[in-house]
Amino acid sequence: MFRERVSNDIYVFTSEVYAQVTAGAVVTKEGVILIDTLPFPTESREMAAFLEHASRPGVRYVILTHYHADHTYGSYLFPQADVVAHADCLELLEKLGQPALKAAQAEEPELEEVSIRLPTITFDEGEISLQLGGRVMRLIHSPGHTADGIMVYVEDNRVLFASDTVMPVPAIVDGNTDVLRESLKKVVELPIENLVQGHGEVILRGEVEVVVNASLNYLDTIEKKVAKAIKSKKAKESLRKIDIESCGLSRIPLNGLVQQIHEANMIALYDRMKAGG
Ligand SMILES: [Zn+2]
Numbered sequence: 001m002f003r004e005r006v007s008n009d010i011y012v013f014t015s016e017v018y019a020q021v022t023a024g025a026v027v028t029k030e031g032v033i034l035i036d037t038l039p040f041p042t043e044s045r046e047m048a049a050f051l052e053h054a055s056r057p058g059v060r061y062v063i064l065t066h067y068h069a070d071h072t073y074g075s076y077l078f079p080q081a082d083v084v085a086h087a088d089c090l091e092l093l094e095k096l097g098q099p100a101l102k103a104a105q106a107e108e109p110e111l112e113e114v115s116i117r118l119p120t121i122t123f124d125e126g127e128i129s130l131q132l133g134g135r136v137m138r139l140i141h142s143p144g145h146t147a148d149g150i151m152v153y154v155e156d157n158r159v160l161f162a163s164d165t166v167m168p169v170p171a172i173v174d175g176n177t178d179v180l181r182e183s184l185k186k187v188v189e190l191p192i193e194n195l196v197q198g199h200g201e202v203i204l205r206g207e208v209e210v211v212v213n214a215s216l217n218y219l220d221t222i223e224k225k226v227a228k229a230i231k232s233k234k235a236k237e238s239l240r241k242i243d244i245e246s247c248g249l250s251r252i253p254l255n256g257l258v259q260q261i262h263e264a265n266m267i268a269l270y271d272r273m274k275a276g277g
Contacts, residue, residue: 001043003050006194006202007157011054013047015039020199020254021070024161025051026154028133031060034081035152035161036198037074040110044074060132063139064119065163065198066146067092068174069100075117084130085119086141088148093118142187144180145171145198151187158191164198168253169244170215171261173268177219184212200253214248221247222262226269239266 002014009027014020015038024035025047032055038044051059059078064085065071072093075083097116105111123139130137138153145164152161164171165183172180187195188209195203195211203211225242244251244262251259 001038001046003047004202006196007154007159010154010157010159010194011050012196012202013038013043015043015070017043018070019257020201022196022198022200023047023071023074024152024196025054025059026132026135026137027051027054028135029055029057030133031055031057033061033063033130033132033135033137034059034078035063036065036071036163037062037077039070039073041074041077041113042110044077047074048077061130062117063130063150063152064089065152065161066149067097068146068164069097069104071163071198072097072116073101073111073114076113076115079117082121083117083119084121084139086148086150087122087124089150090119090122092146092148140186142183143175144177144183145175147175149175149183151183153190158193159196160187160190160192160194161196162187162198166195166197166203166211166215167261168197168200169249169258169261169265170219171265172219173264177223177269181216181219184215188212217248222265222269223273226266226273230270230273236267236270239263239270242266 004012006012011025013023018039021039023037026033032051059081062075062078062081062083067089093116127140136155140151142149142151142165192208193205195208240263244259
């Protein structure tokens with residue numbers, strides 16, 4: 001796990017084991033607000049130990065940005081904290097997250113101790129705010145990667161935890177391109193000093209618009225390329241020949257995992273567009 005301080009009392013933890021997943025923490029005198037956890041217990045425990053020293057009251061809230069395993073599997077380490085999420089996250093954790101954990105535990109002994117904590121505070125309107133120790137955070141519904149996605153905006157430091165709304169490559173297999181576009185547009189409306197992606201490096205102020213525009217352009221490009229393949233009756237598998245660079249994004253980030261995410265996007269989009277006519 002890699003730890004960095006991005007602003008006063010705001011930390012980002014990045015997994016060195018799986019897909020550079022990030023978790024974040026806002027440390028106050030009254031306790032810590034944790035934004036997501038890390039995929040594997042060893043790293044989440046390391047993060048928990050650091051936060052225990054950082055603030056005596058400990059972690060008071062764990063905000064889950066969406067139900068996916070890689071962001072939620074460490075919440076069991078904070079049994080005293082309230083778990084905050086979008087209402088759809090609660091539903092998706094019950095319906096999909098819990099059975100998926102059971103299946104994962106059969107394959108991965110390290111996950112044996114993991115259990116899913118369900119959200120105790122949920123919201124289903126567009127936005128709520130959360131306050132602790134004088135810090136104000138806005139929790140903003142930002143679906144598109146998943147239906148339950150939220151971003152966390154720390155007002156006074158202008159730090160945005162964008163989660164998987166912003167990634168080195170948008171991932172839409174479990175989501176929707178049109179909805180994600182709307183959420184990406186919400187990102188650039190916020191004044192931002194640091195943007196924490198759900199995976200990969202922290203983005204600085206001057207780069208935010210460039211990154212968001214590259215994501216929007218990528219979504220347009222894959223839709224066009226998939227539509228063209230369908231129109232010319234190309235086989236679905238032929239889409240794998242269209243690499244990520246030809247869709248305007250680098251193949252380097254996340255140790256190359258972006259190409260796999262890109263291929264999965266193309267295949268999912270093909271099935272979706274074909275079904276939709
Ligand atoms: Zn995700």
